[in-house]
Amino acid sequence: MRDVEKRDALILGIETSCDETAVSLVRGGRKILADEIVSSAPEHIRFGGVVPEIASRIHTDAILDATRRAFAAAGIRAEDLDAVAVTYGAGLLGALLVGVSFAKAYAYAIGKPLVAVNHIRGHIAAAYLANEELRPPFMTLLASGGHTAIIHVKSYEEHEVLGSTLDDAVGEAFDKVARVLGLPYPGGPSVERLAREGKNTVSLPRMLKGAGGYDFSYSGLKTAVINFVHTAAQKGEDFGKADLACSFQSAALNVLADKLFRAARERGVNTVTAGGGVAANGYLRELLTERAEREKKTLILPEKRYCTDNACMIAAEGYIQYLKGNFADLMLNAKASIPLKNALNNLH
Numbered sequence: 001m002r003d004v005e006k007r008d009a010l011i012l013g014i015e016t017s018c019d020e021t022a023v024s025l026v027r028g029g030r031k032i033l034a035d036e037i038v039s040s041a042p043e044h045i046r047f048g049g050v051v052p053e054i055a056s057r058i059h060t061d062a063i064l065d066a067t068r069r070a071f072a073a074a075g076i077r078a079e080d081l082d083a084v085a086v087t088y089g090a091g092l093l094g095a096l097l098v099g100v101s102f103a104k105a106y107a108y109a110i111g112k113p114l115v116a117v118n119h120i121r122g123h124i125a126a127a128y129l130a131n132e133e134l135r136p137p138f139m140t141l142l143a144s145g146g147h148t149a150i151i152h153v154k155s156y157e158e159h160e161v162l163g164s165t166l167d168d169a170v171g172e173a174f175d176k177v178a179r180v181l182g183l184p185y186p187g188g189p190s191v192e193r194l195a196r197e198g199k200n201t202v203s204l205p206r207m208l209k210g211a212g213g214y215d216f217s218y219s220g221l222k223t224a225v226i227n228f229v230h231t232a233a234q235k236g237e238d239f240g241k242a243d244l245a246c247s248f249q250s251a252a253l254n255v256l257a258d259k260l261f262r263a264a265r266e267r268g269v270n271t272v273t274a275g276g277g278v279a280a281n282g283y284l285r286e287l288l289t290e291r292a293e294r295e296k297k298t299l300i301l302p303e304k305r306y307c308t309d310n311a312c313m314i315a316a317e318g319y320i321q322y323l324k325g326n327f328a329d330l331m332l333n334a335k336a337s338i339p340l341k342n343a344l345n346n347l348h
């Protein structure tokens with residue numbers, strides 16, 4: 001195939017790593033032609049978190065229809081595809097297996113290459129969907145339920161981790177704080193909503209705030225919130241939940257903006273991006289926007305729906321691997337966990 005045609009490659013993206021069954025059609029790694037998402041979140045609410053077995057069953061029920069809807073929305077036939085890209089890890093094993101099995105069968109049936117996509121690289125690639133001109137190098141903040149890291153994207157290939165969390169991920173801290181405040185799953189958006197009604201009045205620790213490196217730590221902050229709630233309950237005191245949510249959110253997110261922009265400054269990188277579910281948080285987006293203006297950096301933020309799990313980011317990253325000719329075979333298996341460094345180096 002000529003290079004110019006390759007650059008226009010049409011990729012079917014499939015993502016089933018958690019509670020979203022997502023299917024996309026993306027041209028040239030950037031142009032979204034279809035974007036289907038079926039969320040099983042309502043089924044998990046009464047359990048206070050994702051129940052893997054329920055998530056897997058809903059993926060199985062939803063994936064074929066979601067794919068048909070995607071093709072119908074884009075007005076495209078399966079023969080028009082150049083490759084099928086699927087999240088193979090990390091995530092819930094049973095949930096991943098639904099997408100991986102479906103993608104293998106689909107690619108085999110239409111005789112097109114299969115591309116195995118790492119979910120974390122997908123979150124980073126979401127920024128390419130936000131701006132057609134975005135090219136490495138850039139500095140990115142990865143802030144999801146499983147990871148918190150500052151990554152220097154030096155090229156489409158080379159991603160250097162400058163710092164990461166030493167314990168909990170920031171999204172995990174939001175989820176735990178939501179639970180202790182009695183807020184519904186999913187925790188991040190619930191805390192954000194409540195925080196909007198409160199003030200930053202509770203003094204909480206800002207772990208590693210002043211430290212020179214780029215690492216993070218969230219377990220101390222999380223424990224401080226839990227202790228605050230328990231102490232108030234023991235004393236029978238009524239405390240302002242909204243103020244606590246606001247104070248937690250401020251402590252959790254300011255440090256991300258500080259370190260991200262310090263990394264960009266110290267490495268002489270002019271473009272900054274963010275990805276992962278926590279990057280959908282409106283307060284964080286405001287902080288990053290203000291900081292970019294002040295520091296004269298170009299900020300590229302994916303739309304909120306492309307920060308949380310979706311299949312467009314999988315097709316965007318699948319496209320990068322497709323151009324490299326990095327194809328998987330039918331022995332591809334799902335992987336529940338992949339260390340961050342391996343994930344970024346695309347080591348399966």
Ligand code: KG4
Nearest residue numbers: 144145146171188189276277278281308309
């Ligand atoms: O990227 P994501 O959808 O899935 C993972 O790959 O982990 O991220 C999910 C995480 C959850 O911890 C969720 O609470 C958090 O992102 N999150 C948020 C918001 N939306 C999702 N955290 C804070 N504010 C939000 N608006």
Ligand code: ZN
Nearest residue numbers: 144277308309
């Ligand atoms: Zn994710």
